[in-house]
Amino acid sequence: MTTHFDYDLIVLGGGSGGLAAAFRAAQHGKRVAMLEPGELGGTCVNVGCVPKKAMWLAADLSSRVTLAAAMGFDVPTRPTLDWKELVVHRQGYIANIHASYLKRLDDTGVVRVPRKGRLVDAHTVECSDGIRISGEHILLATGAHPQRPDIPGAELGSVSDDFFNLCSAPERVAIVGGGYIAVELAGLLQALGSRVTLLVRGERLLERFDAELTAQLAENLRHHGVQLHFNYRLRELRRDGDDVIAYGHDGPAEPRFDQLFFATGRRGNSAGLGLEALGIAIGDKGEVDVDDWQTTAVPSVHAVGDIAGKVGLTPVAIAAARKLMDRLFGGKPQAKMDYENVASVVFSHPALGAVGLTEQEARERHGDVRVYCTNFRPMVQALADGSQRSLFKLVCVGEDERVVGVHLLGEAADEILQGFAVAVKMGVTKAQLDDTVAIHPTSSEEIVLMR
Structure with missing residues (x-):
């Protein structure tokens, strides 16, 4: 020693x-x-993770109560939350x-x-x-x-940490950004009673994730009531009474909000x-x-x-x-962190998860790519006349169709992804997955790989 x-x-x-x-x-x-x-x-x-997940669970429960009302249960269509x-x-x-x-x-x-x-x-x-x-x-x-962007009036905007100081859902909320935090806050606040507008600088959400997956997520958010504005350039914030006004390119027609959150990086x-x-x-x-x-x-x-x-x-x-x-x-000279195939989960509504390469990354790296994908409306959404859709996608390479990427949007995506993350790390093939993954018959329509 x-x-x-x-x-x-x-x-x-x-x-x-x-x-x-x-x-x-x-x-x-x-x-x-x-x-x-x-x-x-x-x-x-x-x-971060812990209080965010608590709020996500509350938002998820609110959504489920709404679904229950649509399916015939004697519960309020829009449950109220004692936020405090x-x-x-x-x-x-x-x-x-x-x-x-x-x-x-x-x-x-x-x-x-x-x-x-x-x-x-x-x-x-x-x-x-x-x-x-x-x-x-x-x-x-x-x-x-x-961090806040370097624009006039930036001090009028809140950051993600400030979300956890809320004692109620602001009526009109703008969220600037299109990454993890922006997407998660948008889903949470919309489900808990706010009217949310997402102001996204890029052309799509979650640019590091599979484009097909994030496109479906954006559609789900729209059905949920979130307004999305892509290619948005925020120039300035101003205060008018209790309102925060956002001035930017190609933004909402009514850019007044009770609160604006920056989710523009750390x-x-x-x-x-x-x-x-x-x-x-x-x-x-x-x-x-x-x-x-x-x-x-x-x-x-x-x-x-x-x-x-x-x-x-x-x-x-x-x-x-x-x-x-x-x-x-500990005497382990080879103990080195492997940043390949790190599983990531975004607690959107529903949750989104991915491990391995996106379809685009696989094509750039391997060329020979086969994609299996299914996009469906889950049973609970169908029974309740809901519009939310789920997506499941496998990205395979080579003649043996080795699985190099798994992408999920839907119920329990965070839990399901854990098993698939192991499969990707082990380099299993599509055929091996077919032989080992057991699916309950009642959900067969949800996992048939269409292409």
Whole structure:
């Protein structure tokens, strides 16, 4: 064990990646200190995945009650929500997570320092109270934050973090953006009572996902009541009484809103960490430059999660952190993060999931591509005269039709995707899937691959 350092590992940031690293290093018997001035759990637990999923569940329940009314149940066609009561339950759930993290830090012997940190040199961190501590290795896991565009009146718009401060659904809402956060907020707010307008800079939603899948998602959102405006260029925001007015290109005829949210990207929390003085490169979006092993230009300084600028997903941050700790302290020199075939889920309504290559990516990389796709109206939508459609798509390559991409839009997409993610990683063929996937007869019309 290294003795001339105070700790074997100093972690800056107590989010998902930082916690995963601290716990794994402690399992390897290492001395660990974690600097985190705020609540444990980072974006995911406090203003991301967890509270978002709670709101998504509420929106999903609202949609199901509406379907139940259409199918003959004696329930209100449009159920009302006591938003404040939901927030109480949501925050209680989050408080339990905080308590669990604190207990585990105590149980594993990780020292929590409720301060910000700044690197003084390759092995020294100065806490915001002036105290310095040293570590053989330093891990940057400080995450990222939402950003506003540089336009006049930008301060009149809210960011995604502000969504979780709402105590009711604003009547008229604009969301600027077309990525994960924009799509999820649009579906949530529309289902919970708002009239939502999506102002999208690009030509379609979720540009990193399969175009056919996102086109169907856009159609579903329209049927749900969301207004979509593509190729939109926001120029300025102005206040008129209680209204926020959006001035842009090819926007809505009535650009007045009670609240406008920016979902226009995030920036890594790298400012003030002292990285530039050590020669650690920082990208245009505040991300720290790391190699395939999560290490910066300084061998003792590493980064995982949103600040590392790889794949901004909580499970990826956790996996990368664990692999890094196994390499540094567990005697596993080959423990390297594989960013290929990472499964991604967007909690739209319904949920959208994908793993592997899109159809376009497969054609660019392999040329010989076979696509199997089905687009259908699920039984519950048909029974309730609903208009929402689901889509299931396999992308296969080569003579053996090896599955390189799976794309889902529909009920339980997040759960179904888990099994298909394993199949893609193992390189199974379409024939092997046909032999192993069992489908209940009543849903046969929903999974027949049409082309």
